[in-house]
Amino acid sequence: MKIYDWFDGPYPARVRIALAEKGLLSRIEFVPVNLWTGEHKKPAFLAINYSGTLPVLELDDGTLIAECTAITQYLDVLDGNPLLTGRTPAEKGIIHMMTKRAEIEFLDAVSTYFHHATPGLGPDVELYQNREWGERMRDKAVRGMHYFNGVLANRPFVAGNEFSMADIAVLGGMIFASLVKLPVPDECEALRAWHARMLERSSVQEWRAMVERGQGVKTLPITADLK
CATH class of the missing domain: 3.40.30.10 (Glutaredoxin)
Structure with a gap:
């Protein structure tokens, strides 16, 4: 492959x-x-x-x-x-739901901010930019951080009791946020604690x-x- x-x-x-x-x-x-x-x-x-x-x-x-x-x-x-996408119909549904939320509310919002409100990948790639839209998506990404902070305050992983594709999607958001220097709010303690645990995971270290x-x-x- x-x-x-x-x-x-x-x-x-x-x-x-x-x-x-x-x-x-x-x-x-x-x-x-x-x-x-x-x-x-x-x-x-x-x-x-x-x-x-x-x-x-x-x-x-x-x-x-x-x-x-x-x-x-x-x-x-x-x-x-x-291991990542669920075994039972309920697990599959919840994992896919939370993965989609991670994309819409966080990861894709950071991406839009990057491409529209920063230099992004440079003028040869960023042929159209709308800074106002990019800044709106930056704010949406921060709201997404608060949302996942609330989720992780009540369970160990994004979609429940086991690591899944949804955790990986939120990790993608955290990686992108770090790239564009978009900090996680101090009050998002559960999200910060989850992220620290994820950084110790062997797959993330690889x-x-x-x-x-x-x-x-x-x-x-x-x-x-x-x-």
Whole structure:
């Protein structure tokens, strides 16, 4: 299997952490797609994923799966032992609900702030910016932090009593917030405590080690003739 991503991207981090949780990192070839030079918006990559977003999973038969939630769902059930996406119908529903909330209320809001109210990825990529909208999304992200603080004040993990894909989505928000220097409010003590615990988790430490190395486990160049 191959994954097209960029080693320190907040969205790619979600899939890399999921891979570490499932013990699948050694089975993946990472194809670097440089976010900072806008490689994900150029024809070679748009032929792989028309929306120009990372990450993308390519299966051995050439099938392409984009979107973090979809990729994680696929990876989680490969061994018949879903650890991240739920075992029972109720678990699956709650995990997907909380993952979507993490994206809408926090992670995607930080992303919009980054792309619209900061220099983002630079003028070659950020062809349109609306600073007012970006600042509104910054405020929404802070509200999202308060929401998840309330959630985590009453249970150990975002979707209940076990670590799941929803925790990984909130981690993605925390990673992006750190990138844009958007602090977690002091009063969000439960969120801060949860985050400290997550940083000690082995899968998160594996991801951080990859970032420090500045690369994936295996890397391949991207070429224009890739599917």
